[in-house]
Amino acid sequence: MEKKQDSLYVSTLARGLQILRAFDESHISLSLAELVARTGLERSAVQRMAHTLHLEGMLDRDEKTRRFRPSHAWLELAYAYYWSDPLIARALPKLIEFSRAMGETVNLAQISGDHILYSLRLPNQRTHFEASIVGRRVPALNTASGRVIMATWPEHEMREACATWPLRQGTPKTLLDRDKILQGIETAREDGYCLTRDQMLLNEISLAVPVIGKDGPAQAAVQVSLSGVSFDEEQVIRKVLPVLLDSAAGILG
Amino acid sequence: MEKKQDSLYVSTLARGLQILRAFDESHISLSLAELVARTGLERSAVQRMAHTLHLEGMLDRDEKTRRFRPSHAWLELAYAYYWSDPLIARALPKLIEFSRAMGETVNLAQISGDHILYSLRLPNQRTHFEASIVGRRVPALNTASGRVIMATWPEHEMREACATWPLRQGTPKTLLDRDKILQGIETAREDGYCLTRDQMLLNEISLAVPVIGKDGPAQAAVQVSLSGVSFDEEQVIRKVLPVLLDSAAGILG
DNA sequence: ATTTTAAGTATCACTATTTGATACTAAGAG
DNA sequence: CTCTTAGTATCAAATAGTGATACTTAAAAT
Numbered sequence: 001m002e003k004k005q006d007s008l009y010v011s012t013l014a015r016g017l018q019i020l021r022a023f024d025e026s027h028i029s030l031s032l033a034e035l036v037a038r039t040g041l042e043r044s045a046v047q048r049m050a051h052t053l054h055l056e057g058m059l060d061r062d063e064k065t066r067r068f069r070p071s072h073a074w075l076e077l078a079y080a081y082y083w084s085d086p087l088i089a090r091a092l093p094k095l096i097e098f099s100r101a102m103g104e105t106v107n108l109a110q111i112s113g114d115h116i117l118y119s120l121r122l123p124n125q126r127t128h129f130e131a132s133i134v135g136r137r138v139p140a141l142n143t144a145s146g147r148v149i150m151a152t153w154p155e156h157e158m159r160e161a162c163a164t165w166p167l168r169q170g171t172p173k174t175l176l177d178r179d180k181i182l183q184g185i186e187t188a189r190e191d192g193y194c195l196t197r198d199q200m201l202l203n204e205i206s207l208a209v210p211v212i213g214k215d216g217p218a219q220a221a222v223q224v225s226l227s228g229v230s231f232d233e234e235q236v237i238r239k240v241l242p243v244l245l246d247s248a249a250g251i252l253g
Numbered sequence: 254m255e256k257k258q259d260s261l262y263v264s265t266l267a268r269g270l271q272i273l274r275a276f277d278e279s280h281i282s283l284s285l286a287e288l289v290a291r292t293g294l295e296r297s298a299v300q301r302m303a304h305t306l307h308l309e310g311m312l313d314r315d316e317k318t319r320r321f322r323p324s325h326a327w328l329e330l331a332y333a334y335y336w337s338d339p340l341i342a343r344a345l346p347k348l349i350e351f352s353r354a355m356g357e358t359v360n361l362a363q364i365s366g367d368h369i370l371y372s373l374r375l376p377n378q379r380t381h382f383e384a385s386i387v388g389r390r391v392p393a394l395n396t397a398s399g400r401v402i403m404a405t406w407p408e409h410e411m412r413e414a415c416a417t418w419p420l421r422q423g424t425p426k427t428l429l430d431r432d433k434i435l436q437g438i439e440t441a442r443e444d445g446y447c448l449t450r451d452q453m454l455l456n457e458i459s460l461a462v463p464v465i466g467k468d469g470p471a472q473a474a475v476q477v478s479l480s481g482v483s484f485d486e487e488q489v490i491r492k493v494l495p496v497l498l499d500s501a502a503g504i505l506g
Numbered sequence: 507a508t509t510t511t512a513a514g515t516a517t518c519a520c521t522a523t524t525t526g527a528t529a530c531t532a533a534g535a536g
Numbered sequence: 537c538t539c540t541t542a543g544t545a546t547c548a549a550a551t552a553g554t555g556a557t558a559c560t561t562a563a564a565a566t
Contacts, residue, residue: 008305009301012266012523013266013302013305013306016269017311023337025333028333032543042526044524044545045525045526048263048525051261051263052262055267056270070330072334072363077323077330078327078331079277079389081327082386083276083278084281088386103353117329123375134328134387137329264523285514286514295554295555297554297555298555300514300515300516507566508565509564509565510563511563512563513561517558518558519556520554520555521554522551523550523553524552525552527547528547529546530543530545531543531544532544533540533541534540535540
């Protein structure tokens with residue numbers, strides 16, 4: 001049913017949410033005019049929504065510049081999310097153990113639509129900011145995590161996702177050939193892990209293994225991010241993979 | 254101006270936000286009836302808000318149990334917050350360095366109203382879940398972070414906060430005597446750091462130093478969480494404090 | 507197994523909230 | 537200094553959202 005014909009749909013609330021979604025990594029503070037431009041909403045509607053979000057504590061407002069910015073309430077929502085997702089509490093101790101043992105950045109990635117979303121990050125190296133903070137979404141097909149999760153899915157479901165899900169070029173070396181990506185997923189299916197390099201960040205080796213519970217196809221993976229300058233792939237397989245497999249097995253096993 | 258007399262205030266949006274705020278560490282999934290109870294809103298209003306939040310991707314809905322739960326979108330908001338707060342990008346490399354050097358849990362805490370909010374956490378030890386995830390708010394007066402931040406404020410402002418801000422009993426040993434808390438803040442002012450133990454968690458030593466920029470009074474602190482079983486206070490001061498001071502100094506210096 | 511109660515869903519008449527337009531003010535650009 | 541843009545405040549109109557309620561489904565009690 002079209003939203004506008006859905007009598008339960010509250011368009012005013014939806015507009016308020018549009019304001020929140022206008023902020024991202026490239027829009028860290030926004031004026032009313034910029035919010036109008038980014039949401040397409042009418043100017044007085046934006047004025048009312050922003051004003052209300054500010055009063056309700058969702059947006060901070062700089063009195064001098066009159067620009068809005070996300071408030072601490074956005075992290076409070078993350079806190080509530082963390083409690084609500086049982087995988088988080090199960091994974092965190094395992095990621096901490098891994099981090100202590102290996103001294104490398106380790107993440108929990110989860111399928112989110114046709115992307116993967118990083119829900120936990122334990123950074124160990126100074127790297128790109130976007131690779132150190134939670135909440136980032138990346139096309140699943142472009143990541144070791146996405147591929148290794150999909151490797152656990154039924155053939156039909158995996159092939160359809162492989163054929164239709166979006167791709168994004170992260171580096172000049174990002175693989176965009178769907179046949180080759182499919183091959184990589186099939187290899188991951190055989191190996192039980194997926195290793196990629198230079199896909200989202202140059203000189204990044206990414207190793208992922210699926211988090212498998214009793215109910216079959218994975219929806220999450222644990223993933224290590226390593227410097228391609230400090231490691232080669234053979235070393236990663238020999239030294240890091242066994243520990244990562246152990247970590248993943250301990251989450252839902 | 255009372256909200257209801259504020260012609261720019263959008264009560265429908267505010268109701269939607271009330272639904273979001275109903276989820277917390279004790280309410281990880283909620284039925285419609287529970288949302289009604291927790292928000293005080295009328296049942297059909299809750300039905301419409303929850304329905305719209307679900308369609309807009311803010312809430313997941315279990316088709317079997319018909320319960321709602323926070324979605325990945327809540328972490329996406331955290332991602333946007335992280336980009337918008339310049340302190341995060343400045344602090345993260347320093348916290349990573351500290352974490353690698355000391356192997357202990359280190360956090361970034363920020364003043365948020367009359368509480369402190371943990372905006373970054375680099376866990377190193379397996380500890381209580383709520384002490385390992387971002388977004389938690391704790392009364393500022395009850396924490397080493399809050400006290401050491403307030404120690405940098407003008408006398409009047411610090412004394413007023415000390416007299417009026419809320420307290421919460423975290424352990425049987427939590428200090429609730431405002432005079433003694435004031436003494437602790439004054440000691441922190443002299444020492445340049447604040448050390449507490451057993452305030453929010455038993456057997457936890459908490460050491461905090463303020464993050465001071467060019468514009469005077471601090472709004473943030475870096476804080477280490479250590480086991481009181483493994484360390485005594487003298488060791489913490491001798492071994493950990495110098496590194497922590499160095500980390501804090503490197504953030505805005 | 508049956509009955510009762512509670513929760514969820516769908517619909518409705520009504521009105522108050524929200525809308526988009528616009529006048530006015532303030533700030534920024536030229 | 538003038539013009540343009542952005543922000544603010546107000547308004548009449550209308551429609552979106554309201555709270556009540558009937559109906560359906562699920563859970564709890566007997």
